[in-house]
Amino acid sequence: MIRFLLRRTVTMVLTLVAVSALVFIIINLPPGNYVSNQIAEMRSSGEAAGVERAAALIKEHSLDRPLWEQYLIWIGAAPGPAGFNGLLQGNLGWSFELARPVAEVVGETAGLTVIVNLAALMFVYLVALPLGTIAAVRANSWIDYIASLIGYIGLATPNFLLALIMLFYGARYFDIPIGGLMAREYEGEPMGWDKFLSILTHLIVPTIVIGTSAAAAVMRRLRANLMDELNKPYVETAKAKGVPPVTRVVRYPLRMALNPFVADIGNLAPQLVSGSVMISVVMSLPTLGPILLQSLRSQDIFMSGFVLLFVSGLTLLGMLISDILLAVLDPRIRLAGREGA
């Protein structure tokens, strides 16, 4: 088991390194960056003093070096002007646009991003497990049709639209607050019960919206798997021996069908993270989504680079967790891993 864990973790770290290189290439694709754009702007308006300051910024963040050197300096594997000082050393870089360290900007929001994604994941499983099971047991009944109808709607509606509609009707009929993370009056207040409740009610809509399409997909897969399992002879034997209906489903078939269910966490992670970025922009949630969009627009490369790396890391972590859970739940996978090692 420990060897399995170790192997998985090492793979994940290597993947993360590859992803970081990829991310760095992507954010440097557009010609120029925030500082060089500033310089061009100041040149055209004739501000000589500003140009010098910006040129110093370029030197300080070694933006004049070749791309591969910039990358190594960024992750902290090569010495920059201030020595080894990159991601590996805990320095997340400098946001040119906000003129603050990236760590400071991200620190306020990264936690919330994780919370929103976790909440969405919980929602997916809480909804998909019972609905998928019922849909399989009562296949082709009205409850199955309603479940698949909801599933298809979740599949086909772009989730930002779902957000808009839910905000619209939620605010009108259920008094669910619109946008933001908490009611205005709690901003800047110390954490208390009321503030906590306010945050909780504000998280309802984003969680449902982010989770719906994923829940639909998981539900459909669970239904298919469980139906395969229910058709097997051992279920019939159990029925013949008089095992009560609920036990008959839950004891063995559901456990068998649960395996792909757990493996899905890995597939869901990228989807949920994508969704949360989108939804945060629509609903003005203070997560990494709006920051990413803004920094991409202004070519604030260290900012967007770190956010991209962070969300990719989040999905990788999700995959790692699903692998580990799967190994814990299913000895066959664990043993196969040992043989392969």
Added chain:
Amino acid sequence: MEHYVAPDRGHDADLDRQALDRADLDAPTRVLVWRRFRRHRLGVLCLIILALGYAILPFVEILSPYNPNDFDENNIYAPPQGLYLFHEGAYVGLHTYPTATVYDMETGLVKRVTDRSDPLPVPVLTTCGEPYHLFGFIEGRFRVICPPEDGELFLIGSDRLGRDMFSRMVHGARLSMTVGLIGVVVSFTIGLILGGLAGYFGGWCDAAVSRAIEIFRSLPELPIWLALSAAVPVNWGPVSVFVMISIILGLLDWPGLARAVRSKFLALREEDYVRAAELMGAKPSRIIWRHMMPNFMSHLIASASLSIPAMILGETALSFLGLGLRPPAVSWGMMLNDALNLSAVEIYPWLLMPMVPVIFAVLAFSFVGDALRDALDPYS
């Protein structure tokens, strides 16, 4: 004692068709596939809808009452107008009612009021409005439906510049429906080449491709799409931006396909007929294209068709966030960009109309893809 007769279960045509001793069991594969596909009523219906949808794409100019970028500063946020046949119980032909702008003293808002007393006849199948260029070079003014003589025709309302939402939606179909096709071609090409290389040659090639698949699969799609489309130069024309966005959408989609191709190759490589072809001195390219590809091509097409909806949604999301297509191009996502303003949506709910075709297109592609996959699956 009554004689027992087994109840008549009726004759099941579907079951009969699958019976083992059927004479036409050796019919060509495509006949068998088509027969199985036809059993999915929903799939067939959606296929017809999609075919019709694509068939009208070249002729959208004729179908829409206005050109997509015609703006009208006097009719900003005009509400949807209905089409009617009967006025006060009497048949007067196809007509609509004019709306007028009224200033509401209480709320301080501009309101549109429909005047029900005066029917305006709507001309059909005539020439009207600004000229358009069919296929880019045939100039014409002929339209299926035209705005009334001295009035407007906003079937589903107008937007913040007074542009007709219906015309824009019909025009938007052109880009929104093709973006997925181009994207799929891109992802299909990459997936086929990389998956094929990995599966056929194995060794370090396989290891490298498998790693790449794992890395790309773990990337969260939307943020990467955003980053890539932010890199599309600002000074590009609408057409190049459109092609670029389609390619970007396809760039992250190939890992699933490549994995399927790879596993198929690995399985087929051990088959006797492949070994035989190898021993007879066939080149790898011939073995791949003539012997292995026909075996799983249909499966690939089915699974690729299932990723079109994701790309349509992707384009919508990107354009919605303002990083996708750019004006003067028109797409459903760009129209929804107006809906980002929640207060506008509350007053002018018809701004959300473009989501209807999005949902229909996505559902239709999903159903056709599902039906196709079932039809091609020999184990069902």
